[in-house]
Amino acid sequence: MEKLKNVELKDKLVLDAGTGACGMTKFLEKRGAEVVSIDIDEDILKGCRYQTEEVQFFRADLSDLKFLRSNTFDHVICNFLMSALSQNKDLIISTVIREFYRVLKDSGTLAIIDYYPFKDTKNPAELDEVQVELWRLENASFELIGEGHLEEISPEKLNKELKELGFHDIETLDLTKEVHWPTDLLRSHEQTVKENINRLEDQRMKEAFENRLEYIMKSAEESKVFSGGIYEIRAYK
Ligand SMILES: C[S@@+](CC[C@H](N)C(=O)[O-])C[C@H]1O[C@@H](n2cnc3c(N)ncnc32)[C@H](O)[C@@H]1O
Numbered sequence: 001m002e003k004l005k006n007v008e009l010k011d012k013l014v015l016d017a018g019t020g021a022c023g024m025t026k027f028l029e030k031r032g033a034e035v036v037s038i039d040i041d042e043d044i045l046k047g048c049r050y051q052t053e054e055v056q057f058f059r060a061d062l063s064d065l066k067f068l069r070s071n072t073f074d075h076v077i078c079n080f081l082m083s084a085l086s087q088n089k090d091l092i093i094s095t096v097i098r099e100f101y102r103v104l105k106d107s108g109t110l111a112i113i114d115y116y117p118f119k120d121t122k123n124p125a126e127l128d129e130v131q132v133e134l135w136r137l138e139n140a141s142f143e144l145i146g147e148g149h150l151e152e153i154s155p156e157k158l159n160k161e162l163k164e165l166g167f168h169d170i171e172t173l174d175l176t177k178e179v180h181w182p183t184d185l186l187r188s189h190e191q192t193v194k195e196n197i198n199r200l201e202d203q204r205m206k207e208a209f210e211n212r213l214e215y216i217m218k219s220a221e222e223s224k225v226f227s228g229g230i231y232e233i234r235a236y237k
Pocket residue numbers: 017018019020021022023024025038039040041044060061062063078079080081084085086
């Protein structure tokens with residue numbers, strides 16, 4: 001399944017929450033939306049500004065959007081934002097979602113696309129073992145070099161949070177099967193792990209990571225790798 005299927009974007013006012021690599025901002029602009037794109041990191045925004053034409057960018061913390069009026073947006077889209085809210089996670093998730101609720105028009109849509117690579121009876125997304133192993137190794141390597149990590153949040157927890165904050169008709173879709181990981185994407189993750197390994201000082205730790213990476217990449221060559229555990233939640237104000 002593709003992202004944001006059947007979400008009417010043309011001429012709609014859309015908040016792209018967490019600009020990041022600019023992928024979603026460009027996608028929304030191409031589909032004719034009027035886009036406001038927000039990220040906490042000014043360097044990220046600099047990189048994105050020259051890739052788009054009409055988008056309005058703001059540097060801000062999504063847990064405090066008082067410069068935006070209430071009841072304004074048709075849609076708020078979070079493409080891999082939730083798992084990046086890793087500091088003060090529990091506090092921030094509800095404050096961020098509360099702000100989204102406030103800035104959405106009545107009957108506006110919140111769409112949350114994210115990653116949850118755990119087997120869980122209430123998780124609709126299927127997992128690809130190779131992809132999950134590589135993801136975990138990469139996260140662990142970031143943690144070891146002290147550069148933070150992502151915290152995946154279960155769709156079930158988000159559903160509960162959304163309901164408590166007043167959203168209704170909440171549905172969770174599994175996007176996994178259609179999202180194939182091409183070789184160059186696998187290689188770019190392999191490269192990231194290698195760079196992190198090179199920054200480790202402990203020789204035995206280095207070797208353990210190298211061996212694990214080699215094993216995972218060998219498994220990847222032997223099978224088609226899919227993006228494990230991607231879900232999309234839609235919720236309405
Ligand atoms: C994985 S990226 C998002 C990818 C992007 N949506 C895309 O489609 O390419 C997550 C982004 O969320 C931003 N972010 C994390 N916490 C934030 C916060 N509290 N307020 C605003 N942006 C935040 C990070 O700076 C990062 O750029």
